[in-house]
Amino acid sequence: MTVELPSPNPLRDPRDRRLPRVPGPCALVVFGVTGDLARKKLIPAIYDLGNRGLLPPGFVLLGFARRDWGDGDFEQLARRSAQEHSRTEFREDVWQRLADSLRFVPGSFDDDNAFDELNQTLVELEDTNGIAGNAAFYLSIPPAAFPVVLKQLQRTGMADGSFRGGWRRVVVEKPFGHDLASSRELNQLVDSVFTPQDVFRIDHYLGKETVQNLLALRFANTLFEPVWNSNYVDSIQITMAEDVGIEGRAVFYDQTGAARDVLQNHLLQLLALTAMEEPVSFDAEALRIEKRKVLGAITLPEDLAAFTVRGQYDPGWLAGQRVAGYHDEKDITADSTTETYAAVRLGVETRRWAGIPFYLRTGKRLPRRVTEIAILFKRAPHLPFAKTDTTELGNNQLVVRVQPDEGITLRFGSKVPGSMMEVREVSMDFLYGAAFTESSPEAYERLLLDVLIGDRTLFPDHNEVEASWRVIDPMEEFWAGTQPHKYRAGEWGPRAADEMLAREGRSWRRP
Amino acid sequence: MTATLWDTTGGDVVKALVAERRAGGAVSAGLAVTLVVVVDEKNVGKAEQAAMVASQQHPCRLIIVIRRQVDSADRLDAEVQVGGRLGPIEAVVMRMYGRLSLHAESVVLPLLAPDAPVVTWWHGPPPDELAADPLAVLADRRVTDTSLAEDPIAALHQRVADFAPGDTDLAWTRITPWRSLLASAFDGLTATATQARVAAAAGNPSAILLSAWVSQRLGIESAVERSSGPGVTEVEVLLKEEDVPGPDGTPGPGDGELRISRPDGRLATLSRTGQPERQLPLLRRELGDLLAEEVRRLDVDEVYGEVLTAATGVTGLAERSARRTLVWRDPAAAAAAAG
Helix, strand or coil, X not given: CCCCCCCXXXXXXXXXXXXXXXXXXXXXXXXXXXXXXXXXXXXXXXXXXXXXXXXXXXXXXXXXXXXXXXXXXXXXXXXXXXXXXXXXXXXXXXXXHHHHCEEEEECCCCXXXXXXXXXXXXXXXXXXXXXXXXXXXXXXXXXXXXHHHHHHHHHCCCCCCXXXXXXXXXXXXXXXXXXXXXXXXXXXXXXXXXXXXXXXXXXXXXXXXXXXXXXXXXHCCCCCHHHCCCCCEEEXXXXXXXXXXXXXXXXXHHXXXXXXXXXXXXXXXXXXXXXXXXXXXXXXXXHHHHHHHHHHHEECCCCHHHHXXXXXXXXXXXCCEEECCHHHCCCCCCCCCCCCEEEEEEEECCCCCCCCCEEEEEECCCCCCEEEEEEEEXXXXXXXXXXXXXXXXXXXXXXXXXXXXXXXXXXXXXXXXXXXXXXXXXXXXXXXXXXXXHHCCCHHHHHHHHXXXXXXXXXXXXXXXXXXHHHHHHXXXXXXXXXXXXXXXXXXXXXXXXXXXXCCCCCCCCC | CEEEECCCCHHHHHHHHHHHHXXXXXXXCCCCEEEEEEECHHHHXXXXXXXXXXXXXXXXXXXXXXXXXXXXXXXXXXXXXXXXXCCCCEEEEEEEEHHHHHHCHHHHHHHCCCCCCEEEEEECCCCCCHHHCHHHHCCCEEEECHHHCCXXXXXXXXXXXXXXXXXXXXXXXXXXXXXXXXXXXXCCCCCEEEEEEEEECCCCHHHHHHHHHHHHHHCCEEEEEECCCCCEEEEEEEEECCCCCCHHHCCCCCCEEEEEECCCCCEEEEEECCEEEEEEECCCCCHHHHHHHHHHCCCCCHHHHHHHHHHHCCCCCCCCCCCCCCCCCCHHHHHHHHC
C-alpha cells in the first residue's frame, strides 16, 4: 500500500511547541459501541480530546452495534457516558459539535446489508466532511467476533482506503488470542485484512504517563543507567495487584485466568521496558526492535514447580468488608481451577541481565490496588560498621509506582539521629502533585490520539505478542490439571509465593 | 499550614517557609519551577486564582509580590502557606512598603527553589523596561500581558523594543487555540494561500500577532480589521489552486476562501468554499490556563520572536542577549527631577 504524503503544512513548525498534535480529518468507527469499554472509556476519551481541542475539524464517530436504534438513541447513550465518565468538565457546546458528527448503524456482524449500509454511511460522511478516506476501526468486541467483522470489512472494501488516498487503521484490544497458536491465527487474519503497520493493539498500560516516564528516567539521565545491570541489581519485582474480584467478567475470566489476562500483556510489557537496551532513537520501530529482543531473551525457570505459583482466592475480609471466595462468585463452578493469582520467576538471558531474577506477580482480591516496578540493588560488598549497626538496612531500592500515586521512590540507608551509629532505611519520594496526576491524560485519550495520528510507539506489534505467548504457553501447559494454591481474599497471595522467594533468600516487597 | 508574619524580615520568611514545609509533610516533592507574580493590591485575588490553576498542572513554588507605596516607612508583611488555601503548593504572599519595594529581590532571592527555573509574571500593565525590575533580572522566563496596558498596541511595540529572548506575552498565548485550529484546517490542504485578513476588537495586540504569524508562515499579505469583538472574531484566508487553473481565468475548483469566525467568544464556525460549515468550540481561555501554558515550556519561544519581527519589522531579536543586567531607576529621584 502506498500512502501519499500530504503536502507539508506551512503553518506547522517543529519549533512551535505550543501547537498540540492534532490528527487530520478522519472517521472513527466503533464496533460494539454499546459495550462497557466504549461507554466507560472510549466515548469519554473522545469527548475529552474534543474538549481539549485535539480533534480535527473534520471528525466523525460512527457507531455499530446490534440495537434497533437511530442516531438520536446513540447520541443519548454517548452523552450520558461522556457526562458520567469524562475526565474534563462537561460543556454543552463542546458536546453539541461532537453530537453533530455522531452516526449510528444498527446490525449484527453477519448481516451483509448492515455492513453495506455502514460502508455507504462512511463514504457519505467522508464526502461531507472532507475526509480523504481516513478511517480507524475500533473492534470493541469479543475476539470470537473478530473473524466475521474483519471479513465484512474486507468484503465491503472498507479495510482499504488507498483508492481515496487515505489511511485505514484497525484497533484491537487484548486478549490477543489465548495461546501462541491462536494469537498467530488472529494476527495473520488482522494483518491480512489490514497491513501489519495499520494494526494497533491497545495495551492501556503503555498509555500511562509513568510507563512513558520510565523511558525518560532510564535514557534521559546519566544517574541510573550505569547501575541498571547485573553488576548492581540483585533482583527485580514487578507487581500488579487488584483489590477487586472478577466483577461480572466471570465467563471470560474463568476461561482465561490471571496469567493470560495480565501477565502475558501488561507485566511482560513492563518487564520489556525495564530490561531493554537503549533504542537508537525514540521512534516506534527502534523501540520495538529493543522490546522484541528482550522478550525473545526471556527464559522460564527449569523447575516450573518451584518457581511458578498459581493461586485462587478463598472468602475473606478486604477493606473492612467480607468478600466471597472465587468459587462463590456468580457463574463460577465449584470445581474451577482457574487461577486468580500468578507469580513466576523469569530470567533475561542477555549480558546485562544474565543471572538476575525477575519476579512477576499479579492477583485479584489482594489488599490494595497497586502496580509497581521495584529494582532491588545488591547490598554493599563490605560494610565498615559494626554488624548491629546495620541490622535494619536492606537492599537499596528504586521503585517506579505506575498506579496509583504515580511517581518514583528511592530507598536507601541513612543514619538514625542520635549518639549511636545506627543505619536505617528511608524513602525519598518523587511524586507529581496529587492534582497533577488527576489532570494528566487518561491512557485511552493518549492512545486514541496516537491511533488517529498514526504514531505506533506505544503499541505492541504481533512479534511482541507472539514472543509473550512463548513465555506463557509452557507455564499454562505445566499448570494444566493442577490445583491452584488457596489464599484468603485480602492477603498478599498464597504462602507458596512467599516460599518461592524464600527459597532464594529473598522476600516480596510490600507494595 | 498558614503562617502570617506582620512587619517581618526576609530571614524570618525563609524560616517560616522551612517550618511550614516540615509541618506540611512531603507536599512539595515535585518542585519543578518557582513562579514569581508581580501584582498590585486590587488584582491579587485574580492573580492568586490563576497561579493556583497553573500550579495544579505544574508543581511550583509560588511567590506573590505586592508592591505598595514607595513613600512610606519600609515594611514587609508576609503570608506563608504550604498546602493551604492556594492548593497543594508552597506559596508566599508578600506586601512590600517603602524603599523595600524597590529591592524586592533581596527578599525573593533566598526564597527561590534551589536550581529550579524562575518564571516572573506581571499581572498588570507591563513595565516599559524589564531590566529596571530586579524581579525580571533574576527570571529565566518573563511573562507580560500587553492587553492590560492603557494602550495595548503601543505596549506591544515597547515590548519589542525592550525584547530579550525568554520574554513572552499573554497576548501571544491567547491565540494558541486559533493557531491550532488554523493549522488543522490547513492539514491536507493543497491550495495555496494568497491573502489573509484578521478581524478583532479595537486595540487588540493578539490580532496583530495572529495576523503577523499567518503572514509570516504563509508568505502572504495579511491585514487586521476592526470588529466589535470580543477579542479576535474572524480569520479569513483566500486560497488558489495552482495545479488546476480555471479556463479564461475563472476560479479553479480549489479557489475560494477559508474562514473561521467566532463572534461570541465561545463557538467557532469553520467554513471553506465547497464544503459544509463546521462548528467547533473555541473558548476564550481563563487566565490560569494561559499561565499554565507559559509554565509548561521554559525554553526560549523562537517562533514568538519571529512573529514579533514580522509584526513590527524589528530584526535581530534572537541575537539579543537572554541575560538582563539591572538598570537602576529610582522613582524618588525621577520624581524629584520632574518636580
